Amino acid sequence: MPAVLTVDPRSGVPIYLQVIEQVKRSVALGILQAGEQLPTVKQLALDLTINPNTVAKAYRELERDGVIETAAGRGSFVRTNGSVESMKAAASDVARDAFESVVREAKSIGLNADDIRNLTNAAIDRWFQERQ
Amino acid sequence: MSTITIERLRKTYGAYVAVDDFSVTIPEGTVFGLLGPNGAGKTTTFKCMLGLARPTSGTILYGGSPLVPETFQRIAYVPEKSVLYEWMTVAEHVEMQRRTFRSFSVKQAQDLLEQFGIHLRKKARALSKGMRTATQVALAVARQSDVLILDEPTSGLDPINQRNVLNLIINEASRGATVIFSSHQIGQVERAAETIAVIDRGRLALQGSVDDLKSDRKVVEGIFPSEAFALDGIASDPRIGRIDVSGRIVRLLVTGGADEFAGKLDALGAGGVRVVDLNLEDIFLYAVAPSRATADVVEESPK
Numbered sequence: 001m002p003a004v005l006t007v008d009p010r011s012g013v014p015i016y017l018q019v020i021e022q023v024k025r026s027v028a029l030g031i032l033q034a035g036e037q038l039p040t041v042k043q044l045a046l047d048l049t050i051n052p053n054t055v056a057k058a059y060r061e062l063e064r065d066g067v068i069e070t071a072a073g074r075g076s077f078v079r080t081n082g083s084v085e086s087m088k089a090a091a092s093d094v095a096r097d098a099f100e101s102v103v104r105e106a107k108s109i110g111l112n113a114d115d116i117r118n119l120t121n122a123a124i125d126r127w128f129q130e131r132q
Numbered sequence: 133m134s135t136i137t138i139e140r141l142r143k144t145y146g147a148y149v150a151v152d153d154f155s156v157t158i159p160e161g162t163v164f165g166l167l168g169p170n171g172a173g174k175t176t177t178f179k180c181m182l183g184l185a186r187p188t189s190g191t192i193l194y195g196g197s198p199l200v201p202e203t204f205q206r207i208a209y210v211p212e213k214s215v216l217y218e219w220m221t222v223a224e225h226v227e228m229q230r231r232t233f234r235s236f237s238v239k240q241a242q243d244l245l246e247q248f249g250i251h252l253r254k255k256a257r258a259l260s261k262g263m264r265t266a267t268q269v270a271l272a273v274a275r276q277s278d279v280l281i282l283d284e285p286t287s288g289l290d291p292i293n294q295r296n297v298l299n300l301i302i303n304e305a306s307r308g309a310t311v312i313f314s315s316h317q318i319g320q321v322e323r324a325a326e327t328i329a330v331i332d333r334g335r336l337a338l339q340g341s342v343d344d345l346k347s348d349r350k351v352v353e354g355i356f357p358s359e360a361f362a363l364d365g366i367a368s369d370p371r372i373g374r375i376d377v378s379g380r381i382v383r384l385l386v387t388g389g390a391d392e393f394a395g396k397l398d399a400l401g402a403g404g405v406r407v408v409d410l411n412l413e414d415i416f417l418y419a420v421a422p423s424r425a426t427a428d429v430v431e432e433s434p435k
Contacts, residue, residue, distance in 0.1 A: 008321045012350075012409020014343035042306040049298050051163055051326045052306045054343065108406050
């Protein structure tokens with residue numbers, strides 16, 4: 001599991017947000033499965049060489065978002081109860097953030113709403129056609 | 133041992149003011165990074181915290197109480213300059229620590245020294261600068277103290293041992309110790325520290341949690357159609373720390389409200405508006421050497 005996560009401490013994105021994003025992404029992609037145990041706070045902090053309170057903060061938010069659950073004395077696990085919903089929510093969180101930044105970028109380059117809609121539709125057409 | 137509070141610390145040496153009106157609070161069990169250019173007052177602050185230098189004014193409290201010998205016993209310190217005895221072997225230093233500090237773990241010291249690749253039979257004078265640093269870090273950590281104060285604990289170390297020291301800091305924090313350290317390598321502070329303070333010419337330039345600073349501090353950039361533009365309703369906003377103008381390009385250093393300012397630049401007719409994340413090095417440079425943080429600086433905001 002630790003191999004799944006990497007953080008870039010030198011990025012301008014706070015480390016705890018990077019951890020949250022990556023755990024959600026891993027759950028969404030099925031790399032982390034329902035019921036699977038996450039490393040302890042201390043273990044993940046040492047694996048990634050980051051502050052333990054930063055990891056604890058990320059775990060707290062993941063718990064609040066319903067992605068993981070923590071059993072006292074046993075550790076943190078990917079939620080089994082309602083995991084389909086939490087996986088979908090986790091996936092759409094990741095997708096929404098990615099989408100948000102793409103639209104912002106497109107707008108700042110000077111594209112208008114229609115341009116962006118056309119690009120979006122074209123991308124949807126291409127990706128959903130290929131899957132059939 | 134609980135929270136460490138430094139209140140309005142001032143330390144002068146003759147006419148030289150080393151630290152001036154410096155206040156920070158360091159909660160128990162956190163890792164605190166002290167950043168600052170050379171000669172900014174980091175080491176003087178540490179010495180005052182340890183009672184090795186007497187503050188000219190101001191107070192330093194451990195859990196609300198001034199430093200007393202019993203508290204001092206629970207603080208381990210690694211000074212920037214080696215204080216090892218040149219003629220003594222590493223093993224003799226271990227023995228000396230064992231006799232001095234009841235909580236000192238000989239086993240842990242030996243394990244850590246081995247991890248750093250330091251031979252117990254070597255005399256201190258035969259150790260490189262980095263190995264001296266590592267020896268002192270190992271001896272300090274093995275004291276299993278409540279507070280660790282580390283002045284440049286990675287200086288002279290190779291990247292592997294730098295990482296070893298960072299993981300020791302993380303390990304110490306995990307068991308509940310409070311760790312205070314300084315480093316010129318901002319990337320290390322960025323990894324290990326939860327909160328930081330920047331000291332510049334003796335004064336507090338900036339403090340906060342690394343996560344909050346990164347979340348709040350952004351550069352908002354926009355490009356206007358011509359060099360004649362006005363920043364109506366923006367220039368006087370207190371959330372703006374600086375305004376840099378380079379021809380048609382304007383960059384705002386903001387603390388909070390980045391998306392709002394992006395919207396305002398957009399509404400004023402700027403194109404290519406984007407919000408740029410800042411890492412700790414950027415934030416540090418903006419705090420202590422603004423001219424290094426961006427190429428073009430204007431003192432007055434354009435009207």
